[in-house]
Amino acid sequence: MTGLLAVLAGALALGLLVHPRIAPGVRVLVLTAPPVVGVAWLLDEVIGRTVVAVTVVAGYVVVLVALNGLIGHPRLPAWARATAFVTIPVAAAAWLLIVMADDTIKDPGEDPCSVRYGGVGVSKAFPPQAYCLYEDGGTHNLAAGAQVVFWVCFVSSLLLLAVGLWEVVRDPRRLVRQFRTAPSPAR
Numbered sequence: 001m002t003g004l005l006a007v008l009a010g011a012l013a014l015g016l017l018v019h020p021r022i023a024p025g026v027r028v029l030v031l032t033a034p035p036v037v038g039v040a041w042l043l044d045e046v047i048g049r050t051v052v053a054v055t056v057v058a059g060y061v062v063v064l065v066a067l068n069g070l071i072g073h074p075r076l077p078a079w080a081r082a083t084a085f086v087t088i089p090v091a092a093a094a095w096l097l098i099v100m101a102d103d104t105i106k107d108p109g110e111d112p113c114s115v116r117y118g119g120v121g122v123s124k125a126f127p128p129q130a131y132c133l134y135e136d137g138g139t140h141n142l143a144a145g146a147q148v149v150f151w152v153c154f155v156s157s158l159l160l161l162a163v164g165l166w167e168v169v170r171d172p173r174r175l176v177r178q179f180r181t182a183p184s185p186a187r
């Protein structure tokens with residue numbers, strides 16, 4: 001059932017991307033909002049972190065403005081614009097892999113640090129890091145490869161989003177135009 005829903009969501013997203021009458025700003029909003037709303041809901045309702053959920057939504061609004069500014073940039077090549085839509089989710093997935101590498105959710109006796117290395121698992125949210133801490137104070141990094149992927153994608157995403165924000169600051173009307181549909185060609 002989950003696979004079917006994923007295929008339907010992918011088909012809907014593809015249809016949304018190729019439909020000529022939908023404004024680019026609306027496309028970006030519809031494609032990026034569901035995961036952010038899901039995370040905000042989990043933070044607020046399940047974990048009880050309302051302030052963090054509000055911070056995530058506020059950060060999303062800034063990223064949404066930057067993405068629309070990036071899309072509206074007149075001289076930026078299409079591959080550079082598309083890069084932001086790849087690096088942001090990859091950075092988020094790498095971050096998740098890093099902070100979950102020590103399996104702190106599991107029973108403490110079943111995490112990889114205590115089973116394989118004889119230590120205690122520790123993870124930090126930012127900068128993302130997961131490692132085993134030993135009694136003598138030594139550490140063992142659990143997600144070195146994912147950290148490299150995270151930082152490469154994070155820095156490239158920040159640079160591209162900064163270009164998008166600069167474009168919006170330079171010409172705010174361009175942001176408004178991103179949410180208007182293109183006029184139909186006269187027949």
